Amino acid sequence: MAKWPRRPGLSAANIVAALEDSLRRLNTDHVDLYQSHEDDAATPIDETLEAFDRLVKAGKVRAIGASNFTPDRLEASLKTSADKGLVRYESIQPKFNLYDRDEVEGALAQLTAREGVGIIPFYGLAAGFLTGKYRSEADLEGKARGRTVKGYLNDKGLRILAALDQAAEATGATQAQVALAWIVAHPAITAPIASATSVAQLEELLAGVRLTLPAEVIAALDEAGR
16 A cells, blocks of 8 residues: 555555455455555654554454665654554565665665564566566567566676576576575565466466575575676
């Protein structure tokens, strides 16, 4: 919630209304994780957290999380929860993959480790780039994600693909499986998020989560993505 035009922002009224919308659509009486999809500097932090706290106490929400928050804003929210005895954000959802690492590695990783907050990053396969199927601009023609993936077609991106190819050969896994396994192995990460559009893709992704990469493979991938 916060990014959808019909329910913008993190006001108390919007938080309640958006949840009730979701409960009706899902035909359920609660959600396991309710996330602030985007920060809202115009709404006081305590107003947002008090609304979440009431929903948790009512049994409609089991836990809350944040998404696309800066480390400073997440820290301020955690402090407000502690100071006022309110429910706190138990997870944070930033962009993170072999290519996009800046949002996690550094201040956010340090904060979440210190506070015991889980990191569940999105974009685990970088819009499909880390599957290895896009290696030139010709591969992007007619593709819905072509404009996004084009940003990865540079020296760094191609270096990562080469490392993924070597890791896939060494492990007998696909590039996508290796890319997800690298995220799972990262010490700052709780679990990755990746999208599937078919049962076959889902099965491939699940195998990646179960894949254990050798230390030397992890080191090579780390180096390629720096």
